[in-house]
Amino acid sequence: MIVLHYTDGGTTNSIYKYFSSDTIESARELNKKASPLNVSSHYLIDRKGKVYHLVPDTLFARHIIGLNYCSIGIENIGSKKKPLTDAQVLSNAKLIRHLTKKYKIEFLIGHSEYENFRNSKWWKETDPDYFTVKEDPGKDFLEKVRNLLQDINLKSNPE
Ligand SMILES: [Zn+2]
Incomplete structure (x- = not known):
């Protein structure tokens, strides 16, 4: 599975720094309660479409509840107020196409769509209360x- 996200703010440098810490920031109380492991993502794509490969594809990165074990995460610099750019659309599509040639990818979802998997065999989160509603990466972008x-x-x- 490939999961698309936006970072909800920040710059390439600040997000890189944010992901570099081993432990999660204390402000993220719900996530912290589940594990002190920091969030991360396999890829980060800047506003101009430049792709940064941060975590090896086959390593576990913490970017989505319930589905981390089977998914590759792609983060994009942007937010609801700063919608993702056409350059990011192109780069995401190119990267996804590349990954589907390399791995057996069955699903492509936006973080906002992950609830659909909650009652499926794919969902591995055991705490039924550990869930957050997500809006990223935006409907237009996904389309x-x-x-x-x-x-x-x-x-x-x-x-
Ligand atoms: Zn997300």
């Missing part, structure tokens, strides 16, 4: 990326 990947037929939900 644009999917439009560029129509030929690959990646699924967006477990049905």
Whole structure:
């Protein structure tokens, strides 16, 4: 599975720094209660579409509840107020296409869509109360990326 995100602010440097710490910031109380391990992502894409590979694809990165063990995370610098750019759309599509050639990828989802997997065999979170509603990476962005990947037929939900 590939999961697309936005960072909800920050710059390439500040997000890189944020992900570099081993332990999670104390402000993220809900996540901290589940584990002190910091959040991270396999890839980070800046506003101009430049791709940074931060975590090896086959290592566990903490970017989504319940599905980390089977997913590759792609973070994009942006937020609801600063929607993701066309350059980011292109880079995400290129990177996803590359990853589908390398690995057996079945699903492509936005973080905002992960609830669809909550009652499926894919969900591995054992605490039923550990869940947060997410808006990233934005509907328009997801639609644009999917439009560029129509030929690959990646699924967006477990049905
Ligand atoms: Zn996210």
